[in-house]
Amino acid sequence: xxxxxxxxxxxxxxxxxxxxxxxxxxxxxxxxxxxxxxxxxxxxxxxxxxxxxxxxxxxxxxxxxxxxxxxxxxxxxxxxxxxxxxxxxxxxxxxxxxxxxxxxxxxxxxxxxxxxxxxxxxxxxxxxxxxxxxxxxxxxxxxx
Numbered sequence: 001x002x003x004x005x006x007x008x009x010x011x012x013x014x015x016x017x018x019x020x021x022x023x024x025x026x027x028x029x030x031x032x033x034x035x036x037x038x039x040x041x042x043x044x045x046x047x048x049x050x051x052x053x054x055x056x057x058x059x060x061x062x063x064x065x066x067x068x069x070x071x072x073x074x075x076x077x078x079x080x081x082x083x084x085x086x087x088x089x090x091x092x093x094x095x096x097x098x099x100x101x102x103x104x105x106x107x108x109x110x111x112x113x114x115x116x117x118x119x120x121x122x123x124x125x126x127x128x129x130x131x132x133x134x135x136x137x138x139x140x141x142x143x144x
Contacts, residue, residue: 003060004094010064015071018053025118027110027132036062036103040070040110044118047077054110061100062107068092069107082128084111109133 003011024044030037036058043051052070056063069089073081086104090096096104113132119125 001097006093007064010067011060014063014067016053020051020053025114027113027117029106029109029113031106036106038066038106038110040114042114049073049076049081061096061103064093065089065103065107069111073111078126
């Protein structure tokens with residue numbers, strides 16, 4: 001399986017690992033079939049994603065795609081953040097082996113899920129944001 005240098009780099013030296021204490025939005029997605037779990041934390045100030053961190057349990061490609069996804073979203077407005085798709089993550093990583101494409105889809109879902117969480121917490125509607133798919137096995141734990 002051939003990984004691009006960028007994928008290897010993000011796997012070996014992932015950016016933005018960790019969690020944000022008072023995150024504006026948190027998105028967790030899991031794929032029970034392959035056992036990858038991604039959690040993305042966003043800090044949103046005004047309309048801009050000022051920080052993003054992630055915790056991922058999964059294969060190298062899952063780590064690399066979450067790392068790249070957080071890189072792509074920092075500094076973007078919410079509307080720009082919505083345009084980050086698994087395609088943009090893959091392009092930024094110079095492509096992924098076909099069997100690992102689902103990892104980039106998870107990264108996209110985790111970002112959207114974190115934005116959704118932010119919208120819910122603040123009772124706002126983000127135009128163009130779809131509710132997270134509930135078919136990924138995850139339970140919401142809200143620590144108030």
